Amino acid sequence: MEIDGLFTALLFGAVIGGLGRLVIPGRQHVSLLATVLVGIVAALLGTAAATVLGVADTGGIDWIELALQVGLAGAGVTLWANRSQQKLVH
Template sequence: MEITGIISALLIGLVIGGLGRLVVPGRQNISLLLTLGVGVVAALLGTAAASVLGVADTAGIDWIELAMQVGLSGAGVAALSGARTKVTR
C-alpha cells in the first residue's frame, strides 16, 4: 500500500469514527485516537463485508457500504464506551 492509501484510510477512518460517535446516543467516554482506530477498523470491515456481499462495485458513492461502515463504527464506539464507563450503584 502506498503512503497516499494509508493517509486516505486514516482520513476516511476518522470520518467513519466521527459518524459512528454521532449515531450512538449519549456521551461517549473514549478518546479521539480510539475513535480513529474504531473508524479505521470499521471502514476495513465494512469494505470487506460489502465486497463479499457484492455491493461494493458501483459507480459513485457506495451508500450500502458506507451504511455498513458507520453501523460497525457505531457498534464499536458503543462497545468501547460501555466497557470504559464505571457502573456505580
C-alpha cells in the same frame, strides 16, 4: 503501504469513526485516537462485508457500503465506551 495510503486511511477512519459516534445517542467517553482506530477497523470490515454481499463496486457512491461502515463504527464506539466504563467501575 505508502504514506498517501496511510494518510488516507487515517482520514477516512476519522470520518467513519466520527459518523459512528454521531449515530449513537448520548455522550461517549472515547478518545479521538480510539475513535479513529474504531473507524479504520469499521471501514475495513464494512468494505469486506459489502464485497461479500456484492454491493462494494457500484456506479457512484456506495451507500450500502457506507451504511455498513458507519453502523459498524457505531457498534465499535459503543463497545469501546462500555469497556472503558467497566474499567472505571472495577
